[in-house]
Structure formats: structure tokens, C-alpha cells
Amino acid sequence: MLSRVADSLYWMSRYLERAENTVRQLDVTMSLMLDTGGASDEMRWNRLMTALGKPPGLEWNGDLDALARSMIFDSLNRASITYCVNAARDNARQVREEISTEQWQRLNRLYHQMHSPHVQTQFRSNINDALASVLDGIHLFKGVSDTTMIHGQGWQFIRLGRYLERAYSTATLLEVYHLDLFHREQDHSGYQYLELVGLLRCCTSFEAYCQVYTADLSPDRILEFLLLNRDFPHAIRYSVDRVRDSIESIQRTGGRRPPEELTAGIGRLHAMLGYTTIGEIVAGNTAEFLHNIREQSMLIHELIYRYYVHYSIQSALTI
Amino acid sequence: MSAGHPTELETLFGDYPLDHAYDEMREAGGELRPHYRALAEALAKLPPDELQRRKQSADLSFLTQGITFTVYGRDEGTERIFPYDLLPRLITGEEWERIERGLTQRIAALNLFLRDIYSDAKILNDRVVPRELIYSCKHYRRQMRGLQVPRNVYISVVGSDLLRLNTGEFVVLEDNLRVPSGVSYMLTNRRVMKRTFPQLFHSYGVRPIEHYPQLLLATLRSLAPEGRPEPNIVLLTPGVFNSAYFEHTYLARQMGVDLVEGRDLVTHDNVVYMRTTDGLKRVDVIYRRVDDDFSDPLIFRSDSALGCAGLFNAYRAGNVTVTNAFGTGLADDKAVYAYVPKIIRYYLGEDAILPNVETYLLTGEKERQHVLANLDKLVVKAVGESGGYGMLIGPQSTARQREEFARQIEANPRNYIAQPTLDFSRAPCLIGNQLEPRHVDLRPYILFGDKVNIVPGGLTRVALEKGSLVVNSSQGGGSKDTWVLE
Structure with missing residues (x-):
């Protein structure tokens, strides 16, 4: 298999795993913040940021809503979920002939979901649902990856990532x-x-x-x-x-x-x-x-x- | 058409206008051509919204398969589906036989021409084609002089554009000898069509085209360097931002070959390798979808990152086959085009089976004055362009555009040619719920390895705008399936 293809498959998969991880940690942190005792919002946010490698531009400023929003949608911030999904799709697009149509369609749908105006509204009304639907998209992609692709080198690079x-x-x-x-x-x-x-x-x-x-x-x-x-x-x-x-x-x-x-x-x-x-x-x-x-x-x-x-x-x- | 109570056929046609242009479906008097009768009757029998329903299902099929091309000019380049017309264009076996012979002859002659130009240039010495025309062509590649190409095949993948004039005769409008595209649309159109009209397709006895990828693979294999019985064949793409990227991935998948980009290739001791997870793997045949200019920064444009440094020298050493060869654009230069009938006569001693469109070269004073005086009636084209760019359609132009072109022609007459505005044929298309005629051309795909192979049919491109004469996909054209009948 071409090295470039292996590289793209690896990063496609790695970025999606990262997106999934970020979604879950953000979701958990925000729900912990509902209980005000034990620790301050600032401490919890900082812990989240440390766990995600201290991405710049997301330091605690008291405005949780805005921070969570950029954590999800800011496609210029390398730590954001949208950035990870974009990067995964960019990688998939470059090896379109190597992945199955089902994989491509799932990932494409997830990408369009992150960019649709609808998801912003959903985010405002119920952030947990919005995050859950992103997780669903990622899970579906992983499922079709395992069921529709030859379990050859390409698939192994996906698993490595x-x-x-x-x-x-x-x-x-x-x-x-x-x-x-x-x-x-x-x-x-x-x-x-x-x-x-x-x-x-x-x-x-x-x-x-x-x-x-x-x-x-x-x-x-x-x-x-x-x-x-x-x-x-x-x-x-x-x-x-x-x-x-x-x-x-x-x-x-x-x-x-x-x-x-x-x-x-x-x-x-x-x-x-x-x-x-x-x-x-x-x-x-x-x-x-x-x-x-x-x-x-x-x-x-x-x-x-x-x-x-x-x-x-x-x-x-x-x- | 019978008088009185409108038949189903008459409802379907509504007011389907006929004029002096050749209509693919109906004769001048309005009767259906015999081979279109079964199609028309089948359509007329469908319930009114059934055609629309099938159209929508076909559209959806294109979209979900991701059969798209990239339109430039926005931030990220948007992906669109290639507009598609539901009705097939029919060509009789007899008509096809002539097209096939004509193209075979033409490609054989053009290949001999390229070989001659890049070796002894006899045709120039014999003054059949003017020397200055060749050496002033921007696609002439000095580096190809004296280079032996495998099997002497310069052009192994060709798409020539044909038009049908009002006499019913097919003529060649241009040859695409560099990196012709669109064949994936021909193949996917057929697949969607078989699903949309299965019975009709079956009853017509249409000749198959689905084996094109296999023929292409066989053609590429036949051109492998000597001593490489199991050649490693790859398709070289400029990458994901190219408008034909879908086609590149499609063909690579259908042929089962690797789709490589320039950055996947390295050369060492005049051998081309691709970087794989298993180390370097030698590459024997490259089906190149990258223009000459961008293929090798050491030989051609040094600012190109799309090609592979050292590729040309490996090619020159005979260690890798690159097809089409470099410098083939010389023979599809629109000014050289005017000489193709003479070229056929010179090398084959035959008259051209498929005629050319009358073409004025503007380097001669007399012809140029004639053209400048008649710009409003003629079509002017830049000789090295394709895709409908750099073109003036006289009858549809403004005075300002004509002035602009006149100025450019005066400044560089070699760069332009003029042709009469052609009233080429029209075929029925589904517009709304009715059939309306739209201008169509035909691009058959010719493969040349051991011998010339043409799958029956090709891509019929449609100018979907009413009255428009431009069929290029970059300019709002669409396509339809082409059925060559047994």
C-alpha cells in the first residue's frame, strides 16, 4: 500500500478518535459543573484543558457557554471537534478509492452535520443531545469501517491510528x-x-x-x-x-x-x-x-x- | 403526427420545435426516425409524473455515489453533480461503423504525425504542414526529439469531439490528445440508465461499454517497458483539488491500480519508484492525468509540485512508460487541426472518412481580414485552450467582446482560429415534463495500444441551456447516455 495512503488512513482514524474523546470529556466536564460543590468550574475546565493537551485560546474566562462553543465549532482551533472531523474528512477524501463507499458516506454525513446551521440550534437547545448525535456519527463510521472494508493493511493502519x-x-x-x-x-x-x-x-x-x-x-x-x-x-x-x-x-x-x-x-x-x-x-x-x-x-x-x-x-x- | 385528438406522443412532445438543425429523433417533416420510435412510444406510455420520479431517483443515485466534479471560484471549491439528462441518445450500428472507421484512421494518422514530427519531420520537409506552425505551437516539446516511445504509440488515450451537421454527417470538431476526461461519466451514466429503463434498454439491444476500464488496463499493460512482463501500473493524479479527481479515483478503482500523486513517486538511477509501506516499489507504466507542464519540475515548469522530479529522464531511459507521451498537445492544437485531412492523406494515402469543420487560420493576411470583417458570424477559438475557455461565439457576442477579440487576434494571429458557427444536431431532453431539443455533441473514447479500440458510444454532452451551443461541463453543460444499437 502507498505510504501516503497509509498516512491518510492513520490520521483519518486518529482524528476521529480524538474527536470522540473530546466530545466525551467535554460532555462529562459540563455535567460535573452542574454540581457546584467539590470543585470550582475553573478548576474543572482547567483539568479538561490539561487532559486535552492545553490547547491555546481556550483558557478559562468565566464564559462556559462561549468556551464550549469554540471547543465544538471553532474550526480554526486544532483542539475543537469540528477541526478533528474536518481533518478526518480531508484525509478520507485523499484516499477516496481506498475506503468503502459506506465509510465515505458516513464520514461525509458527519462532516455536513457539523457544518449545518441546524446543529448550532440544537447546541443551544440541548447540548447533550447535540454531542450524543456527534458520537453516534463517529460510532457508525467505526462500525462500517469494520464491516465494509477488507481487513488488510489499510484497515490495520486505521486501527493503529x-x-x-x-x-x-x-x-x-x-x-x-x-x-x-x-x-x-x-x-x-x-x-x-x-x-x-x-x-x-x-x-x-x-x-x-x-x-x-x-x-x-x-x-x-x-x-x-x-x-x-x-x-x-x-x-x-x-x-x-x-x-x-x-x-x-x-x-x-x-x-x-x-x-x-x-x-x-x-x-x-x-x-x-x-x-x-x-x-x-x-x-x-x-x-x-x-x-x-x-x-x-x-x-x-x-x-x-x-x-x-x-x-x-x-x-x-x-x- | 395525426390530426384531431392529441395522441400520447403528441402530449409528450408538446411544441417540440424543428428547424434547419438536424434533429436526432425526428426527421425534417416531423416523423420519428425509425430507431427512435420504440423509445418515444415507451416514454409516451409512462404515467405523467413517472419520468420525473425516475429522474429524481437517477439524480439521487449520482449524489450518493459522490459522482461529482469540483467547481472553482469559491473558498473551498464546491462539489457538484454533473447534470444528467434521462433520455438516451441513439446511434445506429451503421452510423457507428463509419465513426469507428473514421476515428481509427484519424488516430493512426495523428500518431504517425507525432512520431514524424519528433523524429525526421518529413512532413515539414515536404512542406505539407508549415514548419513555423509546428515550432510556434506552445505544446511542442523540444525534449521529445529523437526519443523512442514504446511501440511508437504517442497517444494511447484519446477523446475526440464529434458534431453532427444538418446534412446528418458527423464531423470532427477537435481531438483531445493530452488528458481527455469524462469517461467515468460515460460509464456511470450507463449504470444509472440500466437501472432507470431496464426493459427499454433490453429491447433495444445496446452494445456494451462497461469493459472500458479493462481495455484501458490492457492498453497500458501492452505499453510496458521491455522485460517487465508483470508491470506495475499506476494512475498519476494531480490530487484531490483537480476537477476530475472523482474520475481518477473511479478509474483506479475499476482497474485495480494504485492512484498515485507526484509526492508518492521518487526516481533513483533513472528508475521510478513509489513509496509503499513495504518499501520502494518499481513503477512501470504511468497513466498520466497531469499536464506536460506539471509532470517533471526538472524538465518542464520548475514551480510545479504535482509531478515527479526525474520522471522525464527515467522515461527517456525507457525504464518507465508514461502515457499519453509528452508533447502530444501539438497535434490537437486548433491550428494544426486544420491540416489533419492533409496529414491523413500524407501518411495513409486516404481521404479522411470523418471530415473536419472548415477552419480559418489567421496568420494569412487575406483570411484574417475576412474573419475580422465577419466576427459576428464566426466562432473564434484560442488554439491551445480547451474546456470552452478562450472562445468567442460571434452571433451570441456583444460588440465589445468582438472588439476585444479583434484586438487579440491582431496582436497574436497564430494564437487563434475561426470557424463558421455550426448548427449542430439536437437531441430530445427531458425539460420539466416535456421533451425539448437541445444541442449535443459526441465524445467517443479511443484507446491505442496493440491496436485501436473504441468502446461503442462515448459521452454525449448536452448544452442544457435553451439555444446554447456550449456543451462543456465547466460552462453549464450536462450529459446523457449514448446507445449504439446492434
Whole structure:
């Protein structure tokens, strides 16, 4: 497959994952703000911004409505949902012949939805519905991607984009919450409970968590669930396992010798999550552990690009 | 048409005007041409709003399939569907046979002409075509001199525009020897048409065209460099902002070849490679949809980012086939066009089967004065343009436009030609709920590899504005399916 095509499919998928993540975190933050106790709006907004990588131009100014609006619609702000959807569609448009008609139509519809005057009105009347319909669009796209596309290299690059983004953003989220929430004394006011549910909902994992641990929320278990669960799709370990599967599949179908650095890089992260207990993580430096996950995801991204997309001609000729 | 109580046919036609222009469906007296009778009767039998319903369903089908072209001039370039007329244009087997022979002859001669011009230039030495005409052509590529092209085929993908005059005879208006487009509309029109009028289609015995992508692939494969039995064939597109991008993706998908952009290609030791996730993969044949000028910044326009640096040298070395060859625009220059009948006679010793439209070159003093005096009756065209740009239609022009063109002609007579305003044929189109005649042309698609191949039919383009003579999609034209009958 052409490197440019792989690049576009990867970013199409990565941007949509980012949009989905942003929608959920924004939704959760705004609903947490309805409960005025526990923490200030400013603190919650700042936490959201830190989890999204501190995008410029969205610093707290007291006007939540305007901030949320630019978070959703400001197509010039790289953190906005519209920007991510636009970027995903731009990437899809450039590989129109590689993706299925169903995929294209879903994504196109989502794009037009973000740009229709209707959605602005919907936003004013009920922001939760508006965000939910965006999420629906993204879910539909993922569904048809899995059911209408050959599960070849192109599909694997789509999965790489999705799961690397997910691992990275979930690690960032946990890092932010870890500083904020996990060091506090247990409090029974109910606000901490709300915050913890919020964290789980940011990863669509509240119900899944309850199935595994019951509704007894404790920071350590949440951390264990979102970090180390091997069966839950939004857990970091699950995402890293999928990244590993996709890279193995790409290497199997390609004719080149598997790049050792990449195999080692992904293996290291996989082992780190597979052979560490939550006890060790909590007893050690948790923040560093989370930070390490992020760094390694970035490294894997760079290695993928170095081997599959931006390789030098000289290196390709000598292989 | 019978007198008295209006028949279903008469209702459908309403006041369908006939005049001196050839009508594809009706003879001068108003009777239906025999091959159109079944179509007209089938349409007349449909309930009144059924045609509209089918039209809407066809439109929707185009939109959801994303069969669009890009219109420039807005911020982002908007995507529109190519307007489509529901009624097929019919061509009898006999008429087609003549068109096919005529085009085969013409393409063979033009190819020999290109080969001659870029090697010994005998035709210039024999003074059949004036030397200054060739060397002043902006599409002449000095770099192609003495270069051996695979199988001596310069033009392997051609679309020539035909018109039918009021005598009923087809003439060639122009040849498109660079990067002709529109073939995807021909193919998708047919697909939609088969769904819209299945029984009618079946009863007519229409010759198939759906194998065009396969023929194109076979043509490209036949031109692969020697020693490359399993050639890697790619389609080179300028990218997503090109107005024909849909067609590029469509053809690549239908042929099962990679759609590449210039930035996907690299050259090393005069071999072209594409960057894949599996390393560099050698490219053997490039079906090029990028103009000469933008193909290789080292040889042609240095500011182009659409091509691939080093492509031309790889081509010159015979390591990659690029088709159409570079410099073929020379032979579709509108002034060279005037010489095509002579070119056919010179190389093949035959008379042209499909005649030319009478054309005035403006470099001669006498002809130029005649044209300048009659600008209001003639059509003036810039020789190197296409797509309906750079054109003056005398009878529909204002005095100011004519003055402007007169000034430009005086300044650069080589850059213009003039032709009589042609009353070319009209075919019935569905306008509202009635049939009305609109001007149509015909662009058959010719492939030339091992031999000349023409799928029966082509793209019939329609000037959807009443009375308009301009069929180009960039200027508000539409298209309809073309049925060549057994």
C-alpha cells in the first residue's frame, strides 16, 4: 500500500478518535459543573484543558457557554471537534478509492452535520443531545469501517491510528486525574464519587467497571481497570495489545524484514502493562509510569512513520 | 403526427420545435426516425409524473455515489453533480461503423504525425504542414526529439469531439490528445440508465461499454517497458483539488491500480519508484492525468509540485512508460487541426472518412481580414485552450467582446482560429415534463495500444441551456447516455 495512503488512513482514524474523546470529556466536564460543590468550574475546565493537551485560546474566562462553543465549532482551533472531523474528512477524501463507499458516506454525513446551521440550534437547545448525535456519527463510521472494508493493511493502519490515540489520551487523562483526585483522603460527601464516575464516563467505562468490580468506586481499582484490563476496549492495555496485533499483521503481509526497533518498542510497552501489578504501580511513582506510557506511544508513532511512511530512499534501496 | 385528438406522443412532445438543425429523433417533416420510435412510444406510455420520479431517483443515485466534479471560484471549491439528462441518445450500428472507421484512421494518422514530427519531420520537409506552425505551437516539446516511445504509440488515450451537421454527417470538431476526461461519466451514466429503463434498454439491444476500464488496463499493460512482463501500473493524479479527481479515483478503482500523486513517486538511477509501506516499489507504466507542464519540475515548469522530479529522464531511459507521451498537445492544437485531412492523406494515402469543420487560420493576411470583417458570424477559438475557455461565439457576442477579440487576434494571429458557427444536431431532453431539443455533441473514447479500440458510444454532452451551443461541463453543460444499437 502507498505510504501516503497509509498516512491518510492513520490520521483519518486518529482524528476521529480524538474527536470522540473530546466530545466525551467535554460532555462529562459540563455535567460535573452542574454540581457546584467539590470543585470550582475553573478548576474543572482547567483539568479538561490539561487532559486535552492545553490547547491555546481556550483558557478559562468565566464564559462556559462561549468556551464550549469554540471547543465544538471553532474550526480554526486544532483542539475543537469540528477541526478533528474536518481533518478526518480531508484525509478520507485523499484516499477516496481506498475506503468503502459506506465509510465515505458516513464520514461525509458527519462532516455536513457539523457544518449545518441546524446543529448550532440544537447546541443551544440541548447540548447533550447535540454531542450524543456527534458520537453516534463517529460510532457508525467505526462500525462500517469494520464491516465494509477488507481487513488488510489499510484497515490495520486505521486501527493503529485509533488505538495509539486512545492509549495516549487515556494515559494523559489518568495522569491529570491522578494529580487531582487520587492523593486525596477518602471523602464521603458524594462529590468525590461524582468525580470518579466522571472519569469512568470519559472512557465510556462506568458500566463495564461495575460489572467487574461492582459500583464500589476506588481510585486504585479505577486505575487498574483503565490501565491493565485486557478485555475492555478503552483500557490502555487492551489498546496497546491491538496496536501490537496490527503491527504484527502489517509485518506479516509485507515483504520487508520487520524493523527491530519497532518490534522492540511495542514489545516493551506491551510487557510493561502485562507484567506489572496495580500494587506495584501505586506503590511506585504512578505519575512517572503514566508519563512513560505516553512517551512510549509517541515513540511507537515515530517508529511507524520512520519505517512505513517517511523512510529515506537510501534505506529502502539497501534493504 | 395525426390530426384531431392529441395522441400520447403528441402530449409528450408538446411544441417540440424543428428547424434547419438536424434533429436526432425526428426527421425534417416531423416523423420519428425509425430507431427512435420504440423509445418515444415507451416514454409516451409512462404515467405523467413517472419520468420525473425516475429522474429524481437517477439524480439521487449520482449524489450518493459522490459522482461529482469540483467547481472553482469559491473558498473551498464546491462539489457538484454533473447534470444528467434521462433520455438516451441513439446511434445506429451503421452510423457507428463509419465513426469507428473514421476515428481509427484519424488516430493512426495523428500518431504517425507525432512520431514524424519528433523524429525526421518529413512532413515539414515536404512542406505539407508549415514548419513555423509546428515550432510556434506552445505544446511542442523540444525534449521529445529523437526519443523512442514504446511501440511508437504517442497517444494511447484519446477523446475526440464529434458534431453532427444538418446534412446528418458527423464531423470532427477537435481531438483531445493530452488528458481527455469524462469517461467515468460515460460509464456511470450507463449504470444509472440500466437501472432507470431496464426493459427499454433490453429491447433495444445496446452494445456494451462497461469493459472500458479493462481495455484501458490492457492498453497500458501492452505499453510496458521491455522485460517487465508483470508491470506495475499506476494512475498519476494531480490530487484531490483537480476537477476530475472523482474520475481518477473511479478509474483506479475499476482497474485495480494504485492512484498515485507526484509526492508518492521518487526516481533513483533513472528508475521510478513509489513509496509503499513495504518499501520502494518499481513503477512501470504511468497513466498520466497531469499536464506536460506539471509532470517533471526538472524538465518542464520548475514551480510545479504535482509531478515527479526525474520522471522525464527515467522515461527517456525507457525504464518507465508514461502515457499519453509528452508533447502530444501539438497535434490537437486548433491550428494544426486544420491540416489533419492533409496529414491523413500524407501518411495513409486516404481521404479522411470523418471530415473536419472548415477552419480559418489567421496568420494569412487575406483570411484574417475576412474573419475580422465577419466576427459576428464566426466562432473564434484560442488554439491551445480547451474546456470552452478562450472562445468567442460571434452571433451570441456583444460588440465589445468582438472588439476585444479583434484586438487579440491582431496582436497574436497564430494564437487563434475561426470557424463558421455550426448548427449542430439536437437531441430530445427531458425539460420539466416535456421533451425539448437541445444541442449535443459526441465524445467517443479511443484507446491505442496493440491496436485501436473504441468502446461503442462515448459521452454525449448536452448544452442544457435553451439555444446554447456550449456543451462543456465547466460552462453549464450536462450529459446523457449514448446507445449504439446492434
